[in-house]
Amino acid sequence: MNTNVLRVEKFIDSPIEELQVKREIRNQQTLDAESIFSTHKPHISVRNLNVYLTKNHILKNVCLDIPDKAITCIIGPSGCGKTTLLKTFNRLLKNSIDVKIDGDVLVDGENIHGKGVEIENIRKKMGLLSQRPCPLPMSIFDNVAYGPRIHGIRRKKTLKIMVEKYLMEAGLWDEVKDRLKSPATSLSIGQQQRLCLARGLAVKPEIILGDEATSALDPISSKKIEELFVKLKDQYSIVLVTHTLRQAKRIADYVVFMYLGEVVEAGPASEFFNNPKEKLTKEYLDGYFS
Amino acid sequence: MKHVRIKRLEEKIFKSLMMAATLIIVVSLFMIIVAVVKRGLPAMSWDMVSKIPGGGFYIGKEGGLLNAIVGSLYIVIGSISLGLSFSLPIVLYINLYLPEKSRLAQFTRLSFDVLFGIPSIVYGAFGFTLMVYLGLRSSLLAGILTVTILIIPILIRSIDEVMRRVPKEMKDAALSLGATRSEMIKPILRQVAPGIITAILLSVGRGIGDAASVLFTAGYTDSIPTSLSQPVATLPLAIFFQLSSPIAEVQDRAYAAALILTFIVLILSLAGRYYSRKFSKNKI
Numbered sequence: 001m002n003t004n005v006l007r008v009e010k011f012i013d014s015p016i017e018e019l020q021v022k023r024e025i026r027n028q029q030t031l032d033a034e035s036i037f038s039t040h041k042p043h044i045s046v047r048n049l050n051v052y053l054t055k056n057h058i059l060k061n062v063c064l065d066i067p068d069k070a071i072t073c074i075i076g077p078s079g080c081g082k083t084t085l086l087k088t089f090n091r092l093l094k095n096s097i098d099v100k101i102d103g104d105v106l107v108d109g110e111n112i113h114g115k116g117v118e119i120e121n122i123r124k125k126m127g128l129l130s131q132r133p134c135p136l137p138m139s140i141f142d143n144v145a146y147g148p149r150i151h152g153i154r155r156k157k158t159l160k161i162m163v164e165k166y167l168m169e170a171g172l173w174d175e176v177k178d179r180l181k182s183p184a185t186s187l188s189i190g191q192q193q194r195l196c197l198a199r200g201l202a203v204k205p206e207i208i209l210g211d212e213a214t215s216a217l218d219p220i221s222s223k224k225i226e227e228l229f230v231k232l233k234d235q236y237s238i239v240l241v242t243h244t245l246r247q248a249k250r251i252a253d254y255v256v257f258m259y260l261g262e263v264v265e266a267g268p269a270s271e272f273f274n275n276p277k278e279k280l281t282k283e284y285l286d287g288y289f290s
Numbered sequence: 291m292k293h294v295r296i297k298r299l300e301e302k303i304f305k306s307l308m309m310a311a312t313l314i315i316v317v318s319l320f321m322i323i324v325a326v327v328k329r330g331l332p333a334m335s336w337d338m339v340s341k342i343p344g345g346g347f348y349i350g351k352e353g354g355l356l357n358a359i360v361g362s363l364y365i366v367i368g369s370i371s372l373g374l375s376f377s378l379p380i381v382l383y384i385n386l387y388l389p390e391k392s393r394l395a396q397f398t399r400l401s402f403d404v405l406f407g408i409p410s411i412v413y414g415a416f417g418f419t420l421m422v423y424l425g426l427r428s429s430l431l432a433g434i435l436t437v438t439i440l441i442i443p444i445l446i447r448s449i450d451e452v453m454r455r456v457p458k459e460m461k462d463a464a465l466s467l468g469a470t471r472s473e474m475i476k477p478i479l480r481q482v483a484p485g486i487i488t489a490i491l492l493s494v495g496r497g498i499g500d501a502a503s504v505l506f507t508a509g510y511t512d513s514i515p516t517s518l519s520q521p522v523a524t525l526p527l528a529i530f531f532q533l534s535s536p537i538a539e540v541q542d543r544a545y546a547a548a549l550i551l552t553f554i555v556l557i558l559s560l561a562g563r564y565y566s567r568k569f570s571k572n573k574i
Contacts, residue, residue: 090466092462092465092466120468120469120470121468123465123466123467123468124467124468126466127466127467128462128463128466130459130462130463132459134457134459134460134462134463136460136463136464136477136480137460137477137480137481137572137573138477138480138572139572146464146467146469146477147467147468150467150468150469150470150473151468183571183572184572185572185573196463199463199467200466200467203467203468209466
């Protein structure tokens with residue numbers, strides 16, 4: 001690191017360059033500092049990611065590693081690009097027009113924006129939980145079976161077993177086992193979110209992406225979802241965008257703090273909350289802005 | 291701050307305006323139905339719906355309107371099936387495959403808006419020209435084609451409206467499960483099914499009641515067609531021809547035909563509502 005600093009002093013000519021070099025160093029730091037990656041290998045790696053939405057620079061040179069089989073919380077004030085970052089992970093962003101994406105997102109070492117990548121396979125690797133639960137307009141059973149069905153499982157018996165397994169995993173089985181045929185919309189909103197989780201798990205993903213997955217739920221439902229995440233992190237890498245610091249404190253293993261499209265600080269939860277390195281992080285944690 | 295009493299008064303005035311508007315329209319529509327029933331009902335008989343016109347039908351003697359009833363149903367069923375098999379792919383294409391603000395999508399929507407407002411006689415004339423060009427004679431096929439062109443703007447614009455209101459989250463949810471766009475169509479169709487039924491009802495109403503578009507293209511005949519190339523009678527034209535007769539009995543039969551037409555639309559609407567409710571069970 002010292003060598004870096006020396007290099008900086010040597011070559012800086014203009015303020016812009018200074019900024020760039022600083023950012024480079026910081027990115028280097030974020031990559032160095034992680035002790036978490038000695039036990040959890042990086043599952044998603046983001047390298048120099050820049051995203052422009054209609055000429056607005058939404059994500060600025062983001063470099064990031066998401067640890068395997070752990071809960072990563074992305075926090076930061078509204079409009080800092082958390083959701084955009086999450087959406088680049090499963091390429092949902094490409095759907096909108098006026099989007100320009102620069103840089104690499106590597107999942108298991110494969111660049112998902114590369115040519116010849118089967119987008120469906122990338123998405124299949126990741127279950128997405130949106131802010132408001134969005135069940136498909138079908139029965140509870142069909143919702144969970146939708147994923148397996150499109151991926152070629154047709155046998156009734158297999159589907160039944162899968163639906164039961166994943167509804168159990170999402171902690172919903174006991175509540176719905178007698179009414180699997182009723183429409184998904186007849187469930188309460190908290191139950192719907194767990195149904196969406198079950199539906200996502202049913203395509204056997206490796207990663208679960210949560211976009212403020214608990215913010216529309218009542219406290220009891222969101223507690224249930226949080227407990228599920230903690231339970232599931234042994235099998236899945238979980239990435240959560242969250243607005244509530246307390247939630248991040250409760251369940252995160254690894255925290256990413258973003259501000260105005262940049263990753264300000266990223267680190268293991270204990271280190272991040274107890275001993276933040278950046279001034280901005282400290283201010284955010286202390287509640288100077290939110 | 292306004293005084294509470296003035297607010298109350300305002301409320302009352304607006305409420306009575308709304309009630310008046312509703313009342314005027316409902317009463318006048320009801321009067322049309324009353325007139326149709328009053329003149330048509332005496333002329334109604336089982337023969338009317340079960341027999342084709344006999345030799346002296348048009349001077350008030352034996353026979354019925356079965357040819358027109360069946361003809362109208364043929365035309366409507368044919369053109370709805372044909373119309374749906376064109377408009378559903380079009381709507382799905384401009385909503386799911388084209389980018390959000392695509393020029394082509396906007397142009398398509400605009401052109402169907404314009405087509406919406408074109409009088410049906412123009413469609414009739416267009417159909418006639420096309421028919422002559424293709425060397426067809428006035429026939430069931432030409433009638434179906436013309437009515438299809440007439441109702442496609444209605445189908446497309448009303449299905450498009452509901453399709454645009456499908457929440458983006460739902461599409462994202464399907465996509466993030468690894469669905470391709472064509473696999474995404476199934477849940478989306480389930481979501482818009484009630485809207486599709488409404489669209490079908492609207493176009494049935496327009497298609498079955500339209501006289502001008504079938505005047506040149508479907509022709510008129512006293513028999514029930516047995517192939518697509520034969521001319522076919524329709525209820526609106528049955529009404530039109532009989533109303534222009536000087537004989538009072540025949541005129542009354544025009545009202546009977548109108549009554550039958552109204553009844554068919556009523557039955558179809560009720561069926562549509564039933565299915566619409568059934569399909570919206572799963573809707574979010």
